[in-house]
Amino acid sequence: MTTTARRALVALLITALLTAWVAPASAEEATPPPAGETGTTEPGADPGDPIDPVDPVDPVDPVEPVDPVDPVDPVDPVDPVDPVDPVTPEPDGTVTGAVLRWGVNHESNNRAFAPGTFNFFRAGKLPDPGRGGVTITESQWNGSAGNVSIQKWNGSAYQPATWAGLSTDQNGTTIPSATSGTFSGHQIVFANGAGTVDPNAGTMSLTWDGDATIIYYSGMTFFYLSDPALEVANGRGTLTATLSGFASSMEDLTQWGPVAPRTVTVATFSQASVTADGVFQATPDYAGVDNGLPEQVRSGDDWGSFPSEFISFQREAGAASYWFSSGGSADRFKTALPVTVLVDPSMLPPAPVVPVASSSTLPSNTAVAPPRAPTPRAVAPVIAPVAALTAAPEPAAYQSAGEHGWMLGQTPITDQLVWWLLAAALLTMAASTVTASAVYVRRLRPTA
Numbered sequence: 001m002t003t004t005a006r007r008a009l010v011a012l013l014i015t016a017l018l019t020a021w022v023a024p025a026s027a028e029e030a031t032p033p034p035a036g037e038t039g040t041t042e043p044g045a046d047p048g049d050p051i052d053p054v055d056p057v058d059p060v061d062p063v064e065p066v067d068p069v070d071p072v073d074p075v076d077p078v079d080p081v082d083p084v085d086p087v088t089p090e091p092d093g094t095v096t097g098a099v100l101r102w103g104v105n106h107e108s109n110n111r112a113f114a115p116g117t118f119n120f121f122r123a124g125k126l127p128d129p130g131r132g133g134v135t136i137t138e139s140q141w142n143g144s145a146g147n148v149s150i151q152k153w154n155g156s157a158y159q160p161a162t163w164a165g166l167s168t169d170q171n172g173t174t175i176p177s178a179t180s181g182t183f184s185g186h187q188i189v190f191a192n193g194a195g196t197v198d199p200n201a202g203t204m205s206l207t208w209d210g211d212a213t214i215i216y217y218s219g220m221t222f223f224y225l226s227d228p229a230l231e232v233a234n235g236r237g238t239l240t241a242t243l244s245g246f247a248s249s250m251e252d253l254t255q256w257g258p259v260a261p262r263t264v265t266v267a268t269f270s271q272a273s274v275t276a277d278g279v280f281q282a283t284p285d286y287a288g289v290d291n292g293l294p295e296q297v298r299s300g301d302d303w304g305s306f307p308s309e310f311i312s313f314q315r316e317a318g319a320a321s322y323w324f325s326s327g328g329s330a331d332r333f334k335t336a337l338p339v340t341v342l343v344d345p346s347m348l349p350p351a352p353v354v355p356v357a358s359s360s361t362l363p364s365n366t367a368v369a370p371p372r373a374p375t376p377r378a379v380a381p382v383i384a385p386v387a388a389l390t391a392a393p394e395p396a397a398y399q400s401a402g403e404h405g406w407m408l409g410q411t412p413i414t415d416q417l418v419w420w421l422l423a424a425a426l427l428t429m430a431a432s433t434v435t436a437s438a439v440y441v442r443r444l445r446p447t448a
Contacts, residue, residue, distance in 0.1 A: 095278070098193030098206050100228060101151075101340045101349055106333040107322060108214060109183040111167070111175040117218040118175070120166040121188050123148040125224050126213040128246065133253030136219040138163040147192045148210035153185040153352050161186055179329050185352055188212045190228060197343055199276045204232040206341065221248045221319050223259070225266070230280070230341060237272030237282060239339060240265050243310070248318045259317050264309035267339060278343030281350065284336035293320075297327040306336060 103109060108119050117135060124145030126136065143150050143161045150161040155170045168174050169182045176182070195206035207229040215222040223245030231238050244261035267284035274280050284306075290298060291305040305311060305324035314320040325331045337353055 093196040096194045099342045099345045100190040103187045103337040111178045112217045119216045122213040132248045132256040149189045237269035239267040265307045280341040283338045286336040297325045302332040
C-alpha cells in the first residue's frame with residue numbers, strides 16, 4: 001500500500017470516529033428536559049426587561065383634557081335674563097325695571113362760550129373740587145354709576161357715552177362753536193324704576209334711585225340731579241328730583257360753597273299720556289312759561305323757562321340764566337327736550353329731537369309762545385308763583401351767572417366777539433412792545 005493510500009485510509013478512520021462521537025452528544029442536547037425541569041436559561045436573557053414597556057403609562061397625562069371645563073364660561077349669557085323681569089306691568093299694575101331717559105336740553109349738550117369748554121352729563125356725583133373755576137379731566141368723568149348711565153346717539157341708536165364723544169356730534173365731528181346749532185346728543189338714563197302703571201287709566205307713578213351730574217363749562221359750574229320721580233294723571237304730569245350742588249360766581253371764580261339738597265319740580269307736562277304698552281313720552285312745558293323774574297325776556301320765538309322751583313335753585317347756585325330766555329344767542333337751545341319712560345327696558349328708545357333753529361318747530365304745549373306778527377294773538381302765559389322765587393333768596397356772595405361766561409357778567413354778548421377783541425388787544429400790545437424795543441436799541445447803539 002502506497003503512502004498516499006495509507007494517508008487516505010487514516011483520514012477516513014478519523015472522520016468515522018469523530019462522527020460516531022459527535023452524534024450521541026447532539027442527540028442528548030436535543031432531548032427535552034424531564035417534566036418539572038425548566039431547562040437552561042441563557043445569561044443576559046432577563047425576562048424582566050420586557051417590563052420597560054410599562055413606561056407608556058405616561059399617556060396618563062392626557063387627563064389634561066379636563067381643561068375643556070372652561071366652556072362653562074358661556075354662562076355669561078344669563079345676563080340677558082335681566083330684561084325679562086319687567087316686560088309688562090303685573091296684574092295689580094306694579095312695575096320694576098322701568099327706564100327714564102332725558103337729554104334735558106340742547107344747551108346741556110353744547111360747546112360752552114369759554115374757550116375749550118363744553119356742557120355735558122356725568123353718571124354719579126362729581127366730587128367737590130373745593131374751589132371755583134376748575135375744569136374736570138377724563139379720569140374724573142364716569143359714563144355709568146349704579147342705576148345711572150350716559151348714552152349718546154350715533155345716528156341710528158344710543159350707545160354708551162365716551163369722554164371723547166362729549167365734545168363731538170353724532171358723526172364724531174367736534175362741535176365748532178356755542179352757536180353752531182350742533183350738539184353732542186347725550187341722554188341721562190335712569191334704570192330700575194319702580195312703582196305702578198295703569199295704561200287704561202293713563203296713570204303712572206314711578207321712582208328711580210341714582211345720581212347724575214349736569215356740568216357746564218367743563219366743570220366750572222355744576223349741580224346734581226338725584227332720585228327722580230314721575231307722576232302722570234288726568235292728562236298732566238310732573239317730574240321731580242332732588243337737586244344739590246355748589247354755588248359759584250361767574251364774575252368771581254374764587255366764590256364756591258355748597259347748596260343744600262332740596263326736592264324740586266324739574267319738569268311739568270300739560271299734555272301727558274301713557275300708551276297701552278306702558279310708554280310715556282312728553283315734552284316739558286317751557287315755551288311761554290313766565291318765571292316772574294325781571295331779567296327774563298318775554299318776546300321772540302324762544303322765550304320761556306324751566307319751572308320756578310328749578311329756577312330758584314339755579315339762582316342760588318349762580319347759574320339761573322342758563323335755564324330761561326335771557327336775550328342771548330343761546331336762548332333757542334334752552335328749550336326742554338322730551339322725557340321718555342319705558343316700562344319694558346328691552347324696548348328701543350325713540351330717536352332724539354332733531355336740533356332746530358327756533359322753538360316754533362318744537363312739539364306744542366298748552367302754553368305756547370306768541371308768534372312774531374304785527375298783531376300777535378293773545379295767549380295766556382303760565383305764570384310762576386312769585387313766592388316760589390323769593391322763597392330761596394340769592395346770597396349776596398353769589399350773583400346770577402352771565403349769559404355767556406365767567407367774565408361777561410349779565411351783559412349778553414353776541415357769539416364770541418369779546419374773545420376776538422381780547423385777542424386783538426393782546427396782539428396790538430405785543431406789536432407796540434416790539435416797536436418800542438427796536439427804537440430803544442437803535443438809540444443805545446453807538447454812532448460811528
